[in-house]
Amino acid sequence: MIQFQYERAVTAKAAISGLANNANAKFIAGGTNLIDLMKRNVMAPTKLVDINAVPLKDIQQQGGKTSIGALALNSAVADHKLILEKLPLLAQALNAGASAQIRNMATVGGNMMQRTRCSYFYDTALPCNKREPGSGCGALEGLNRMHAIFGTSEQCIAVHPSDMCVALVALDASVVVAGPKGERRIPFEEFHRLPGNQPEKDNTLQNNEMIISVEIPDNAFSKNAHYFKVRDRASYAFALVSVAAALHMDGKVIKEARLAMGGVAHKPWRLKEAEQALAGKPATEETFRQAAEIAMRGAKAFKYNAFKLKLGPNVIVEALKNAAGLV
Numbered sequence: 001m002i003q004f005q006y007e008r009a010v011t012a013k014a015a016i017s018g019l020a021n022n023a024n025a026k027f028i029a030g031g032t033n034l035i036d037l038m039k040r041n042v043m044a045p046t047k048l049v050d051i052n053a054v055p056l057k058d059i060q061q062q063g064g065k066t067s068i069g070a071l072a073l074n075s076a077v078a079d080h081k082l083i084l085e086k087l088p089l090l091a092q093a094l095n096a097g098a099s100a101q102i103r104n105m106a107t108v109g110g111n112m113m114q115r116t117r118c119s120y121f122y123d124t125a126l127p128c129n130k131r132e133p134g135s136g137c138g139a140l141e142g143l144n145r146m147h148a149i150f151g152t153s154e155q156c157i158a159v160h161p162s163d164m165c166v167a168l169v170a171l172d173a174s175v176v177v178a179g180p181k182g183e184r185r186i187p188f189e190e191f192h193r194l195p196g197n198q199p200e201k202d203n204t205l206q207n208n209e210m211i212i213s214v215e216i217p218d219n220a221f222s223k224n225a226h227y228f229k230v231r232d233r234a235s236y237a238f239a240l241v242s243v244a245a246a247l248h249m250d251g252k253v254i255k256e257a258r259l260a261m262g263g264v265a266h267k268p269w270r271l272k273e274a275e276q277a278l279a280g281k282p283a284t285e286e287t288f289r290q291a292a293e294i295a296m297r298g299a300k301a302f303k304y305n306a307f308k309l310k311l312g313p314n315v316i317v318e319a320l321k322n323a324a325g326l327v
């Protein structure tokens with residue numbers, strides 16, 4: 001059994017102080033991933049700071065943006081009137097993730113901090129550079145059907161498992177974080193990182209920082225947005241490939257587009273070149289196929305995930321067709 005210290009914080013300041021001088025302390029909120037990791041000896045924090053009582057659950061719109069507290073539950077965000085009206089892409093992505101029971105426990109901040117579901121990461125008898133730096137990557141030559149096709153390194157080819165984060169990166173969100181020196185904002189695209197030669201690091205959060213909220217700027221994408229997820233089961237399964245697509249339409253012409261993929265990289269994968277290719281074009285299947293081709297440039301498959309090279313562009317096209325109202 002893992003021994004750990006437990007502390008409850010009721011303010012963000014107290015929570016941040018709770019991590020001071022202990023690089024192996026972790027925050028716990030819903031615990032839907034961390035508890036599993038502790039039970040399986042994948043993670044062994046020496047201290048847990050329970051942040052459930054910190055008042056960070058508000059969802060509000062002001063100053064040209066929607067702000068969502070880090071401790072808002074995934075289900076509360078997905079069902080919130082403001083989110084359904086202004087950010088339906090986010091609601092769809094949240095509802096595509098996990099199960100209803102998990103969405104009722106999991107928080108926005110926890111969703112961002114969840115670890116990869118690479119099976120080698122969870123099996124402590126097998127090599128994994130993310131769990132144990134320098135031990136090797138079992139997935140490189142092993143069972144890599146679920147793994148990445150973009151941004152991989154020789155150290156790690158894992159994918160980030162979140163659906164919510166794919167919508168947030170497409171919608172130009174920012175992450176507000178607080179630490180001992182105050183608050184800072186991180187563009188969502190820079191929050192998660194590629195594995196490089198430090199796959200043990202999932203994101204750019206410092207050890208003593210806490211996620212306070214996520215901010216999404218007001219946009220013109222609420223009418224034409226769609227989250228399309230392909231998975232092995234109809235629910236409670238991680239994406240093989242998912243796509244968040246949002247269009248700002250002027251009649252039948254695309255004024256502006258937002259596009260991101262999930263299940264393909266160590267971070268939610270924004271497709272800016274494909275977005276630029278869509279701007280100013282008619283919303284047709286041909287346009288979407290061209291954008292999908294651009295989006296897939298640079299993709300590289302491994303032994304068991306080559307199907308993602310064909311599935312990826314098809315999911316992009318279907319997501320865009322749904323967003324444009326063509327199906």
Ligand code: SF4
Binds near residue numbers: 136137140155156158
């Ligand atoms: Fe570990 Fe990453 Fe390799 Fe999976 S892909 S075994 S998480 S190093």
